[in-house]
Amino acid sequence: MEVDPAAEPVAVYDEEGAVVGVAPRGEVYARSLWHGVGGVLVRSGDGRRVYVHRRSATKLVMPGLHDCWAGGVIGPGEDPEGTAVRELAEELGVTGVPLTPLFTLAYDEGAGGLRSHLFAFEARYDGPVRHQPEEVADGWWMPIPELRARLADPSWPFVPDGRMLVERWFAGQECDRP
Numbered sequence: 001m002e003v004d005p006a007a008e009p010v011a012v013y014d015e016e017g018a019v020v021g022v023a024p025r026g027e028v029y030a031r032s033l034w035h036g037v038g039g040v041l042v043r044s045g046d047g048r049r050v051y052v053h054r055r056s057a058t059k060l061v062m063p064g065l066h067d068c069w070a071g072g073v074i075g076p077g078e079d080p081e082g083t084a085v086r087e088l089a090e091e092l093g094v095t096g097v098p099l100t101p102l103f104t105l106a107y108d109e110g111a112g113g114l115r116s117h118l119f120a121f122e123a124r125y126d127g128p129v130r131h132q133p134e135e136v137a138d139g140w141w142m143p144i145p146e147l148r149a150r151l152a153d154p155s156w157p158f159v160p161d162g163r164m165l166v167e168r169w170f171a172g173q174e175c176d177r178p
Helices: 027-031 078-090 146-152 162-171
Strands: 010-013 019-024 034-043 049-055 069-073 098-107 114-126 136-143
Touching: 010 027, 010 049, 019 027, 034 078, 034 162, 049 146, 069 078, 078 114, 078 136, 078 146, 098 162, 114 146, 114 162, 136 146
Parallel strands: 034 114
Antiparallel strands: 010 019, 010 034, 034 049, 034 069, 049 136, 098 114
């Protein structure tokens, strides 16, 4: 039996970042409710490359766009790191790697758009990647200078919240640590 992604329960947040309830994912998106997202940037062990992927064409939000964060919405009773661990395993098949917290940002497209608190983590990993076909259409390792260059082109189809996160990551020099 296939599960309807729009019916998935999601933790609802207030504008300040506190959990205030639960609603189905479809309602969260339709009503522009604040919610939380846990995301993981996967870097190679030497820190020189980032795993970039293209979202599947069947995603509810931003189908077919590129991203470099494995992540998803925070469910009821989950904390951001637990969500990040779960999503990393689901989307890329990566398990058993420690996560380093990076930062948290608010993403607000305004009335009628997405509103979320983004909890960013990093994982260092050189092992195999296994895509979940419902989530990820394709993926590859990209050198950080190439990622910077591609993101400098606003026409590159990249998820807007992921773009904001990676630009914050670039600005904070977390990307330059070995």
